[in-house]
Amino acid sequence: MTDPLDRLLARVVPEPDDGAADRVLAGLGPERVADALAAGELERAARRALWPSGLLALAGLLTLGGWAVVQAHRPGGHLAGHLHHAKQLHAPSEDHTLVLAGASVRDARRLALPFAAAPSAPEKR
Amino acid sequence: MGPATTHAGPESATEAEAALVARARSGDRAALEAIVRAHAPAVQAIVQGYVERGEADDVAQEVFLRVVQGLPGFDGRARLGTWIFRVATNVGLNAARSRRRKPRPASLPEDAPLVAAGPEPGANLDAREERAAFLRALDALPDEFRAVVVLRVHRGLSFEAIAEVLGIARPTAESRMARAKDRLRGLLAPRLSSEVRP
Numbered sequence: 410m411t412d413p414l415d416r417l418l419a420r421v422v423p424e425p426d427d428g429a430a431d432r433v434l435a436g437l438g439p440e441r442v443a444d445a446l447a448a449g450e451l452e453r454a455a456r457r458a459l460w461p462s463g464l465l466a467l468a469g470l471l472t473l474g475g476w477a478v479v480q481a482h483r484p485g486g487h488l489a490g491h492l493h494h495a496k497q498l499h500a501p502s503e504d505h506t507l508v509l510a511g512a513s514v515r516d517a518r519r520l521a522l523p524f525a526a527a528p529s530a531p532e533k534r
Numbered sequence: 535m536g537p538a539t540t541h542a543g544p545e546s547a548t549e550a551e552a553a554l555v556a557r558a559r560s561g562d563r564a565a566l567e568a569i570v571r572a573h574a575p576a577v578q579a580i581v582q583g584y585v586e587r588g589e590a591d592d593v594a595q596e597v598f599l600r601v602v603q604g605l606p607g608f609d610g611r612a613r614l615g616t617w618i619f620r621v622a623t624n625v626g627l628n629a630a631r632s633r634r635r636k637p638r639p640a641s642l643p644e645d646a647p648l649v650a651a652g653p654e655p656g657a658n659l660d661a662r663e664e665r666a667a668f669l670r671a672l673d674a675l676p677d678e679f680r681a682v683v684v685l686r687v688h689r690g691l692s693f694e695a696i697a698e699v700l701g702i703a704r705p706t707a708e709s710r711m712a713r714a715k716d717r718l719r720g721l722l723a724p725r726l727s728s729e730v731r732p
Contacts, residue, residue: 413726413727414715414718414719414722414726417664417668417722417725417726418668418687420661420664421664421665421668421687422579422687422688422690423578423579423582423688425575426575426578426579427575429574429575429577429578429591429594430570430571430574430575432591432594432595433570433574433577433591433594433595433598434567434570434571436591436595437566437570437595437598437599437602439563441599442561442563442566442602443561445599445602445603446559446561446602446603446605446606448603449602449603449604449605449606449607450606452603452606452607453606453607456607
């Protein structure tokens with residue numbers, strides 16, 4: 410062994426310690442061991458439950474999302490009805506705007522529809 | 535025909551170990567004692583690569599508490615000793631990190647004993663200083679290098695066994711050891727330069 414480092418490494422090796430086991434066991438009383446075993450069992454059970462719970466949660470989210478998509482696109486569907494009503498609530502009041510401009514309500518509706526007949530002359534007020 | 539000789543092959547040793555683990559898992563104190571007695575000296579040697587001798591007993595106890603806690607989940611894929619060494623390495627690394635974070639006294643108190651107490655009552659100051667210097671050098675190594683050095687130097691494990699403990703490939707273990715030694719030569723240069731060749 411000519412490498413100085415190897416010689417140093419050989420010197421720093423700890424001596425065999427026959428009393429180590431007794432000292433360790435002195436600190437591992439029955440209560441401490443029982444607590445550690447119980448904690449270990451709990452950790453193992455929690456880890457076992459984690460995967461199925463996560464998968465179930467994901468499946469639930471996907472089901473809910475899929476149902477929402479189907480309902481939104483289904484004509485007359487529950488959500489579709491709500492969407493149509495929402496659109497109506499937020500649609501601009503075209504009738505009121507054109508009526509204020511002097512056209513009748515009927516004329517306004519015809520103007521709002523594609524390929525509608527030409528509006529009649531504004532009613533004299 | 536001579537008497538039949540039975541040899542305790544690897545299979546019966548593994549079965550015996552599995553039975554011991556099962557008994558310890560169910561709270562059998564004698565089984566736990568057998569596990570501690572079989573592995574405590576090795577664990578003590580490993581943790582001394584991470585903390586000073588005075589703290590080694592506490593850390594070794596922490597190792598075996600973790601072992602007890604991990605027994606319900608131990609699946610027997612690795613040998614019990616391999617798994618215990620892995621736990622000792624992890625606990626040791628954590629203890630070393632905590633030790634580095636604590637403020638250390640600038641110098642020893644005046645009434646500090648010059649001779650180490652415990653299993654080495656005759657250890658002289660030079661040997662203690664050398665170990666302390668080696669521990670400081672190990673503190674400066676990356677964790678993955680230190681783990682290999684401690685298992686190799688303090689336990690004399692083969693690179694194959696080290697690879698199994700740390701969950702790495704054998705060439706990786708050899709490479710880390712070589713790189714660690716390069717760094718140690720730099721860190722311990724003053725001590726190594728004063729070495730007298732035999």
